[in-house]
Amino acid sequence: xxxxxxxxxxxxxxxxxxxxxxxxxxxxxxxxxxxxxxxxxxxxxxxxxxxxxxxxxxxxxxxxxxxxxxxxxxxxxxxxxxxxxxxxxxxxxxxxxxxxxxxxxxxxxxxxxxxxxxxxxxxxxxxxxxxxxxxxxxxxxxxxxxxxxxxxxxxxxxxxxxxxxxxxxxxxxxxxxxxxxxxxxxxxxxxxxxxxxxxxxxxxxxxxxxxxxxxxxxxxxxxxxxxxxxxxxxxxxxxxxxxxxxxxxxxxxxxxxxxxxxxxxxxxxxxxxxxxxxxxxxxxxxxxxxxxxxx
Amino acid sequence: xxxxxxxxxxxxxxxxxxxxxxxxxxxxxxxxxxxxxxxxxxxxxxxxxxxxxxxxxxxxxxxxxxxxxxxxxxxxxxxxxxxxxxxxxxxxx
Numbered sequence: 001x002x003x004x005x006x007x008x009x010x011x012x013x014x015x016x017x018x019x020x021x022x023x024x025x026x027x028x029x030x031x032x033x034x035x036x037x038x039x040x041x042x043x044x045x046x047x048x049x050x051x052x053x054x055x056x057x058x059x060x061x062x063x064x065x066x067x068x069x070x071x072x073x074x075x076x077x078x079x080x081x082x083x084x085x086x087x088x089x090x091x092x093x094x095x096x097x098x099x100x101x102x103x104x105x106x107x108x109x110x111x112x113x114x115x116x117x118x119x120x121x122x123x124x125x126x127x128x129x130x131x132x133x134x135x136x137x138x139x140x141x142x143x144x145x146x147x148x149x150x151x152x153x154x155x156x157x158x159x160x161x162x163x164x165x166x167x168x169x170x171x172x173x174x175x176x177x178x179x180x181x182x183x184x185x186x187x188x189x190x191x192x193x194x195x196x197x198x199x200x201x202x203x204x205x206x207x208x209x210x211x212x213x214x215x216x217x218x219x220x221x222x223x224x225x226x227x228x229x230x231x232x233x234x235x236x237x238x239x240x241x242x243x244x245x246x247x248x249x250x251x252x253x254x255x256x257x258x259x260x261x262x263x264x265x266x267x268x269x270x271x272x273x274x275x276x277x278x279x280x281x282x283x284x285x286x287x288x289x290x291x292x293x294x295x
Numbered sequence: 296x297x298x299x300x301x302x303x304x305x306x307x308x309x310x311x312x313x314x315x316x317x318x319x320x321x322x323x324x325x326x327x328x329x330x331x332x333x334x335x336x337x338x339x340x341x342x343x344x345x346x347x348x349x350x351x352x353x354x355x356x357x358x359x360x361x362x363x364x365x366x367x368x369x370x371x372x373x374x375x376x377x378x379x380x381x382x383x384x385x386x387x388x
Binding site: 063064237241245251252253261 | 309311
């Protein structure tokens with residue numbers, strides 16, 4: 001049974017292909033990011049396989065370990081022949097959910113997934129979290145782009161990104177802007193791409209369904225809770241390192257780190273970057289606009 | 296603080312000059328440690344470039360004094376503090 005899908009995220013095109021005898025299933029968040037119509041050129045290909053491969057094919061040196069809050073999420077293993085991604089089931093970390101192999105150019109994935117069963121139906125879910133996000137992250141490494149933990153809003157004239165640790169008010173900021181008529185691109189994770197010298201932010205598939213969105217972006221803010229609204233413009237190394245702290249980064253390979261720094265160096269030269277003391281009321285909107293007007 | 300240890304550990308960082316400053320990003324093998332990024336000012340940037348195997352506090356102090364208008368005693372005290380901070384960061388890495 002040949003199945004082909006085209007995943008379109010952040011203007012990337014990813015061909016998802018399977019010849020297995022079980023259907024390919026996508027989580028709800030992918031609904032508006034998939035199309036059946038093929039395109040001429042793909043940024044990456046994902047070949048789907050049913051069932052996990054032999055252990056020996058993904059045994060090797062662990063070169064990157066994604067452990068967050070003591071929970072093991074996934075590992076990158078360098079085997080003799082290739083780079084393997086071992087992804088654990090977020091609901092049962094003892095269980096391997098997928099094993100994926102990525103070529104050196106980071107353009108071709110082979111994803112081996114557990115065959116899942118519901119009632120009498122069997123299926124595979126190759127992009128189940130977090131592998132789908134990982135595939136998107138590796139796409140950014142082949143282009144002028146990066147992935148960031150942030151909320152992004154577009155008010156019809158200006159795109160702004162608010163980034164920082166959990167709890168600093170990223171989502172709150174997005175809501176305040178939305179209540180004033182702005183559109184939220186996403187309030188958690190964004191891809192930022194440079195296209196012909198301009199920067200665009202894009203949402204990515206989340207656990208919930210959402211439209212496929214994009215907007216131009218020219219301002220970055222790092223909010224923190226404060227007793228009164230305040231802004232400090234950042235530049236140079238300060239702007240770069242502040243932005244980098246909230247980007248997705250798998251710094252096990254120097255070339256990935258170099259790539260991210262280069263992207264951030266370019267964007268911080270062009271876009272305004274600010275630390276932002278926030279009182280979470282609608283007054284922050286006029287405050288931000290006045291800061292931008294003054295430059 | 297051991298200058299040779301710092302010199303040996305330099306390859307575990309990606310360093311990028313931005314204007315006069317230097318951004319230092321440690322290469323990591325765990326996703327949980329990604330927020331430690333360090334900025335060195337102009338003098339720190341200069342010292343980082345001069346740190347290599349065999350360098351001593353005395354030789355680095357001489358270079359700082361010849362590059363910047365600063366008394367040798369002041370330069371050495373500041374250098375030792377800087378190297379201690381750098382060493383602590385690298386050893387904790």
